[in-house]
Amino acid sequence: MVPSARPRKLAKVPFVELADGRLQGVVSSGSDIGRVYVSSVEAGTYAFACSTNNNRPCGGARGSFCNHIRALVGEALLQYGVERVARYLKVEVSGEAADANTVTGAMVSTRPAQGDGSAAAQVFSRFLRHLAYLEFEPTTAPLPEMQWFPSTRAVA
Template identity: 75%
Template structure:
């Protein structure tokens, strides 16, 4: 068993390229979707929860209080486009394409080629139900940013089993 398998921490994969968090503060490949939180371009107090399902490319985009996005009619809105762009910066185009099961054609995959390959899909009401859990995870990540730096344990992480000491 390797040191990584014995540790109680997850390996952190560095971003493929640095990205700016102001437009898309949260992006993840989880639950069979590319999903995340995208800031509104017109209202500083509004964010959108956007997602694209792997394989079917069904998409959903709504505000944090479950109002549908006005731009997601018949195709990807600007929020989903920004989410795809930032996911490529975070994870790399090949990893995003592999996760979403997108064939971007010949040549190197880019955010634009992924978006073009997935175009023509329809919104999915089932995917819009995931918005609450995505937004909740985003808020949990924000809470960690407010904590003072410490090397001590965090109470919510106490579910890890204690390590044995060898005498």
């Protein structure tokens, strides 16, 4: 596991990952505490999708990135750093001062298409699986379902 580039608050974007050729994650609704959005941006094409946890399309993602996708990009930059996110998404940004506006601006300028959102169920399922770990008592004992992770110990 790679530590966060900078600390981030989990209330707005509790789950963000670079996986399956996309930046994807879960973003909390600003108006309804019981609603979350599953948002994603595809690497290279920047095709985007945003829908609620019960598969209703986001009203703001019509023809361009909605605020949920913009929040997802911002939190991904905090989690992974600008260089890693830009490299993963294949976004050309220059300069040390690159931020969420720079990265989303570079993607939006290519006029990305709205994707089909077919990965939303997988992303939300992975988020729920991560939430289940919060219910475990803290322990240093190994978790059987986590044994497939590579060991961080050096092999002599």
